[in-house]
Amino acid sequence: MPNGSHGQNAGAGALLAILRDGRARTRAELAELTGLSRSTVSQRLDGLIAQHWVVAGEGSISSGGRPAAVFAFNEGARVVLAADLGATHARLAVVDLGLTVLAERAMELPVDRGPERTLERVVTAFRELLAADGPDPAHVCGVGVGLPGPVEHASGRPVNPPLMPGWDGFPVPEWLGERLAVPPAGPEAGPEAGPEVARVPVDRVLVDNDVNMMALGEHWAAGPAVDHLIFIKMGTGIGCGIITGGRLHRGAQGAAGDVGHVRVPASDAPCRCGNSGCLEAVAGGASMAAVLREAGIEARGGRDVVALMRAGDLRATRLVRQAGREVGTVMASIVNFFNPSVIVIGGDIAEAGEQVLAGVRETIYSRSLPLATQHLAIRASELRDRAGVVGAALMVVEDVLAPDAIDRAVT
Amino acid sequence: MPNGSHGQNAGAGALLAILRDGRARTRAELAELTGLSRSTVSQRLDGLIAQHWVVAGEGSISSGGRPAAVFAFNEGARVVLAADLGATHARLAVVDLGLTVLAERAMELPVDRGPERTLERVVTAFRELLAADGPDPAHVCGVGVGLPGPVEHASGRPVNPPLMPGWDGFPVPEWLGERLAVPPAGPEAGPEAGPEVARVPVDRVLVDNDVNMMALGEHWAAGPAVDHLIFIKMGTGIGCGIITGGRLHRGAQGAAGDVGHVRVPASDAPCRCGNSGCLEAVAGGASMAAVLREAGIEARGGRDVVALMRAGDLRATRLVRQAGREVGTVMASIVNFFNPSVIVIGGDIAEAGEQVLAGVRETIYSRSLPLATQHLAIRASELRDRAGVVGAALMVVEDVLAPDAIDRAVT
Numbered sequence: 001m002p003n004g005s006h007g008q009n010a011g012a013g014a015l016l017a018i019l020r021d022g023r024a025r026t027r028a029e030l031a032e033l034t035g036l037s038r039s040t041v042s043q044r045l046d047g048l049i050a051q052h053w054v055v056a057g058e059g060s061i062s063s064g065g066r067p068a069a070v071f072a073f074n075e076g077a078r079v080v081l082a083a084d085l086g087a088t089h090a091r092l093a094v095v096d097l098g099l100t101v102l103a104e105r106a107m108e109l110p111v112d113r114g115p116e117r118t119l120e121r122v123v124t125a126f127r128e129l130l131a132a133d134g135p136d137p138a139h140v141c142g143v144g145v146g147l148p149g150p151v152e153h154a155s156g157r158p159v160n161p162p163l164m165p166g167w168d169g170f171p172v173p174e175w176l177g178e179r180l181a182v183p184p185a186g187p188e189a190g191p192e193a194g195p196e197v198a199r200v201p202v203d204r205v206l207v208d209n210d211v212n213m214m215a216l217g218e219h220w221a222a223g224p225a226v227d228h229l230i231f232i233k234m235g236t237g238i239g240c241g242i243i244t245g246g247r248l249h250r251g252a253q254g255a256a257g258d259v260g261h262v263r264v265p266a267s268d269a270p271c272r273c274g275n276s277g278c279l280e281a282v283a284g285g286a287s288m289a290a291v292l293r294e295a296g297i298e299a300r301g302g303r304d305v306v307a308l309m310r311a312g313d314l315r316a317t318r319l320v321r322q323a324g325r326e327v328g329t330v331m332a333s334i335v336n337f338f339n340p341s342v343i344v345i346g347g348d349i350a351e352a353g354e355q356v357l358a359g360v361r362e363t364i365y366s367r368s369l370p371l372a373t374q375h376l377a378i379r380a381s382e383l384r385d386r387a388g389v390v391g392a393a394l395m396v397v398e399d400v401l402a403p404d405a406i407d408r409a410v411t
Numbered sequence: 412m413p414n415g416s417h418g419q420n421a422g423a424g425a426l427l428a429i430l431r432d433g434r435a436r437t438r439a440e441l442a443e444l445t446g447l448s449r450s451t452v453s454q455r456l457d458g459l460i461a462q463h464w465v466v467a468g469e470g471s472i473s474s475g476g477r478p479a480a481v482f483a484f485n486e487g488a489r490v491v492l493a494a495d496l497g498a499t500h501a502r503l504a505v506v507d508l509g510l511t512v513l514a515e516r517a518m519e520l521p522v523d524r525g526p527e528r529t530l531e532r533v534v535t536a537f538r539e540l541l542a543a544d545g546p547d548p549a550h551v552c553g554v555g556v557g558l559p560g561p562v563e564h565a566s567g568r569p570v571n572p573p574l575m576p577g578w579d580g581f582p583v584p585e586w587l588g589e590r591l592a593v594p595p596a597g598p599e600a601g602p603e604a605g606p607e608v609a610r611v612p613v614d615r616v617l618v619d620n621d622v623n624m625m626a627l628g629e630h631w632a633a634g635p636a637v638d639h640l641i642f643i644k645m646g647t648g649i650g651c652g653i654i655t656g657g658r659l660h661r662g663a664q665g666a667a668g669d670v671g672h673v674r675v676p677a678s679d680a681p682c683r684c685g686n687s688g689c690l691e692a693v694a695g696g697a698s699m700a701a702v703l704r705e706a707g708i709e710a711r712g713g714r715d716v717v718a719l720m721r722a723g724d725l726r727a728t729r730l731v732r733q734a735g736r737e738v739g740t741v742m743a744s745i746v747n748f749f750n751p752s753v754i755v756i757g758g759d760i761a762e763a764g765e766q767v768l769a770g771v772r773e774t775i776y777s778r779s780l781p782l783a784t785q786h787l788a789i790r791a792s793e794l795r796d797r798a799g800v801v802g803a804a805l806m807v808v809e810d811v812l813a814p815d816a817i818d819r820a821v822t
Contacts, residue, residue: 339661
């Protein structure tokens with residue numbers, strides 16, 4: 001057992017944890033909050049300042065009349081590269097330690113072409129973002145990736161992901177870490193890329209399921225007062241991310257939140273999983289588009305269905321509303337079971353706004369217990385398209401700024 | 412912010428936390444595990460020994476050839492009074508810090524007579540248990556109570572409990588604490604009670620929902636390797652207790668686990684809640700007994716249904732098996748959502764054993780996703796009738812032995 005788990009003075013990491021609330025503080029305040037002596041506080045602050053985690057400034061006039069030095073968390077000390085890969089689209093971002101998105105890019109990127117072709121494009125796009133927007137590659141402290149399938153969190157490897165042929169067991173963290181660290185080969189190595197983005201050495205690549213990342217992002221946006229949150233992604237497929245006691249609940253096999261294949265009553269619609277009557281088969285974007293195509297209306301996926309609804313197509317509107325009701329029916333049992341304080345609806349179908357929310361609310365409020373719904377908020381995603389990259393960045397930031405990790409970095 | 416949350420040396424509480432694994436250890440081992448000096452370890456051990464939390468003995472021969480003193484957690488240092496109140500029956504126990512039941516009593520105790528009449532009998536029974544079985548009342552370090560309804564955990568007060576008229580908002584912890592602390596009045600004060608059990612001063616009375624307590628108890632019995640456990644009580648009503656990451660998930664209003672009124676497909680059986688088609692209305696003990704009574708068979712509740720099944724009554728057997736299937740149908744969605752590693756079935760109906768388990772397993776395995784069920788264990792309660800009192804005692808023990816609390820007690 002390492003010493004840290006039982007016996008430890010408040011180290012540099014604990015000081016930084018206090019400063020992360022965004023308030024600048026004096027040495028005296030920090031000594032009071034930690035129980036450390038002022039000289040120890042000063043010594044630890046020196047270590048944090050030397051590595052740019054903390055910046056010093058002049059604060060308000062202290063009681064003695066002289067301005068006291070104040071210390072603040074430096075959100076710009078490092079950046080994180082975050083990628084949110086969906087089945088067909090990806091969003092990439094450079095994010096600072098305060099979760100501000102400094103640069104981002106959305107692009108078509110179908111994951112069914114296999115891990116190497118997909119991740120090669122991610123690496124190139126990360127290099128371009130760094131070159132174009134200027135953060136020093138040496139300031140990259142980690143990479144966070146969300147993937148559209150089950151991921152073994154500890155290893156960051158996909159586990160039998162149904163939409164991702166060729167990805168099963170692929171070592172995403174190792175592959176990305178190695179590829180980012182070496183200079184790009186071939187035409188990419190030309191003068192356009194610039195030598196300053198040639199190498200991005202990172203020792204921390206964390207990978208998880210995309211819906212878990214979105215739940216983390218939305219929970220951060222909702223604020224720390226929200227303890228129990230369920231994020232529902234309504235896109236091509238349907239899945240949940242679950243926050244309990246402020247932390248992600250991944251489940252025994254990391255499969256928690258996989259509600260897309262729950263059977264809904266009174267449906268025998270065939271599902272791509274091989275069964276019938278699954279929630280996705282009636283409320284997934286792909287299924288709704290297929291229903292419209294059968295009626296002779298052109299629709300490739302959920303985004304088209306929502307676009308048709310916005311254009312006033314009644315069949316699309318009815319489908320979206322009914323999709324909300326079907327999701328609400330499944331969630332009604334889960335609300336009784338889990339008693340969340342907030343349910344956030346995101347994904348392409350959530351862009352339908354009130355049409356889909358009304359269906360979800362209607363069934364949850366009529367079928368769940370009053371005690372579980374009296375303070376329950378059911379709302380659309382705040383971060384929308386950015387929920388995944390913010391969550392992926394947060395996963396990395398929490399790892400980088402964990403007090404133990406900072407204690408080791410600042411000695 | 413108190414000092415303890417950021418800056419603290421390993422205190423007496425941290426030493427005790429190490430020793431709670433049941434292994435006796437030397438000063439050298441404890442110094443190694445905590446990073447403290449041997450002299451500091453000795454000083455803290457002295458404080459723990461003075462208050463009987465730790466006992467010293469002679470261990471094996473050390474490398475130097477002389478026997479080294481070893482120190483062990485003293486499970487008998489204190490006792491907890493634990494009560495598990497069901498709708499009509501109660502179980503009371505005196506439990507030590509290692510969760511060994513030292514004395515116990517089961518009795519008929521309908522909670523619908525109101526809090527004072529019910530709790531007066533609990534107080535009397537606790538006094539009798541202490542008098543008969545000898546633990547010194549001064550060693551009682553707390554009281555843990557499970558109640559058959561929703562409880563606001565922070566205050567220990569029932570919140571609109573449907574089966575408990577007169578209990579809404581009743582200050583159970585204060586009432587019990589005061590009543591136990593004063594000598595009994597009236598005939599109880601006679602020579603039978605004995606002066607040594609007249610007063611039981613406790614400053615720690617913790618109250619929670621009975622199913623949560625059972626889940627805590629079963630999780631303790633399952634061992635710390637089980638991270639995500641769902642306990643299902645199948646009794647008069649049906650409810651769940653939920654463990655995630657080793658901790659109880661109570662939900663936003665403390666209402667988590669309330670699955671008894673989830674609607675099941677293809678049923679319109681009237682439920683006592685006023686709706687129809689609820690899980691309890693088809694799989695609850697009271698409903699099954701009512702079905703048998705309609706067929707002219709005498710059955711007052713779930714226990715009678717199980718007794719009839721054991722006696723070979725086919726209608727009772729079919730009802731129990733079907734109840735398992737109905738519970739399994741509701742749990743199938745929840746397994747996809749929550750991905751537990753273990754589901755434990757307890758309560759009166761669980762005494763039907765394989766007949767009910769087979770129904771639960773049949774539907775969960777056919778309707779949940781393979782990834783979520785491949786390592787899922789679905790089994791009957793290990794602690795059976797004792798799950799509630801063990802869990803209620805554990806809730807108190809964790810509070811008593813929390814490192815901060817021990818640090819304050821041992822100075």
